[in-house]
């Protein structure tokens with residue numbers, strides 16, 4: 001099944017579901033069975049974080065496209081001891097692995113940690129199967145996927161399911177305190193903002209003879225826009241999400257630029273290695289955003305919010321205000337990767353207002369995608385144009401075999417809605 005057919009079937013199935021197949025995990029139950037889909041670095045880490053967060057968490061099932069990734073994850077889980085209850089029958093491999101795991105009635109909560117391309121279809125299926133969801137960021141690579149996540153989030157509300165996204169800053173004490181101070185007017189009216197994710201290059205797996213084109217791209221998913229959304233989406237979404245949070249809005253339009261200068265070899269697929277975007281928010285408030293993955297260049301990760309009476313500088317574990325009342329965050333800052341699971345479990349247990357972060361992470365993901373669309377094309381992109389775009393980066397089929405490397409975008413000649421699968425799509 002290709003993605004378009006899958007999405008159609010999934011939405012229809014979701015809308016038709018008026019009864020729960022089973023009661024969702026009940027408050028007071030002594031066990032929260034967790035399944036992981038996407039057993040790579042972050043997925044494995046997220047399982048450890050979930051176990052740390054709550055004593056009732058039990059790891060019950062694993063799913064991955066590749067057996068070696070699942071086996072490696074399973075090996076690490078030995079460290080968790082009796083909180084893991086995964087036999088061979090609880091392990092699912094292949095393109096349908098996620099569906100098989102999600103069809104299990106004993107799974108209460110699922111962690112979605114595949115490359116971002118697969119998040120919308122997996123989130124929609126998880127909600128259709130009445131699962132609570134922890135989903136890593138970003139949650140889509142194109143507007144078609146963003147809309148599917150928004151729809152899944154709306155259905156989750158109807159079903160009273162909880163959803164948390166892996167934008168851990170939203171659960172980090174220093175960010176929460178800083179945002180409260182910004183809301184309280186400590187730096188005055190916000191007039192501008194800046195955000196950065198500038199760092200060196202990331203991992204790359206050398207191609208093996210036995211890998212098909214599809215397997216090579218999947219194993220190196222960072223470098224293919226259809227899989228990662230490019231690094232403005234995959235990584236910089238954290239900072240853009242914090243800016244949307246601080247400004248209490250999403251952008252109305254943006255003008256972006258970018259390119260590839262240091263990562264031009266074939267092993268880097270077709271992605272850019274740097275972006276710079278001017279986002280315009282309501283009230284003519286502009287945010288300058290930049291991100292790059294360039295070895296040897298200056299690094300910086302964080303956000304700065306400029307107000308009429310001062311400035312707030314935010315970064316993981318730090319928040320510094322320069323204002324009439326200069327302030328620096330110095331309290332305890334619990335590990336946000338654990339805290340986000342603690343907050344999700346409290347929501348599921350009914351101990352706190354129910355969390356459903358689907359729409360706002362979908363909006364932050366679209367913020368990144370519209371910046372990419374503008375940088376790839378050289379055009380100004382409005383929020384409405386991005387939100388309603390038919391851009392769908394899915395490959396012709398989900399199957400191992402031949403697969404072209406999509407074209408490198410060329411600003412000025414690439415159309416904003418170009419899928420890049422052919423040079424002039």
Ligand SMILES: NC(=O)c1ccc[n+]([C@@H]2O[C@H](COP(=O)([O-])OP(=O)(O)OC[C@H]3O[C@@H](n4cnc5c(N)ncnc54)[C@H](O)[C@@H]3O)[C@@H](O)[C@H]2O)c1
Nearest residue numbers: 038039040041042043064065069113114115116136137166
């Ligand atoms: N919140 C954070 O700070 C943070 C940090 C790192 C990564 N992430 C996010 O986590 C996600 C995973 O990143 P990672 O670093 O763990 O990557 P990874 O490559 O280590 O893991 C991805 C896993 O998904 C599997 N997979 C791929 N396609 C699949 C499919 N169709 N069905 C089932 N499994 C499939 C892969 O085989 C692999 O095991 C990404 O979205 C990434 O952006 C978030």
